[in-house]
Amino acid sequence: MNFENKLVALVNKDIDVGVAMNAIAHMTLGLGNAVDRKLLQLDSYTDQNDNLYPNISKMPFIVLRGKSNExxxxxxAARESSMHYGAFIHTMTGGSYVEQIENTRNTPEDSLLYYGAVLFGPWDSVSAITKRFSLYR
Structure with a gap:
């Protein structure tokens, strides 16, 4: 099946799995709030006992890995192309959310350690940005 849009998570290969999962959860929650549910192609599944499993995308969600600078x-690149994206950086952990916001505000961008990003946009555009990343295993 072909999809018009692509959803990709990029995870820093040097962070622990628990930290990576936390980053993916935060980034995806934010992105999901910003993108129309029709674009995300969300659907519901029902099992034989009529239990509902709502809001599952028909699209694959590809998880890749790379270094912070990548x-x-x-x-x-996502910013420059006005693509939907979310990012999670080292200043978003530890302390209260107020401290995290302050730490982020007081840290120059080139000093930020990127834990991850999620990108959503036209299939070919997302593919061009993410082609050098490896599959997360």
Whole structure:
């Protein structure tokens, strides 16, 4: 099946799995709020006992890995192309959310350690940005 849009997570290969899952959860929650559900192609599944499993995308959600600087470049490319994206950086962990916001505000962009990013947009555009990343295993 061909899809018009592509959804990809980029995860820093040097962080622990638990930190990576936290980053993916935060980024995807934010992105999901910003993108129309029709574009995300969300659907519901029902099992034989009529239990509902709502809001599952028909599209694949591809998870790739790379280095912080590679993720930084991907985020910059997404910004430049006005693509939907989310990013999670090291200042978004530890302390309260108020402290995290303050730490982020006080850190120059080139000093940020990127834990991950999610990109959503036209299939070919997302593919061009993410082609050098490896599959997360």
């Amino acid at each position: 993720i930084r470049k991907a985020v910059q």
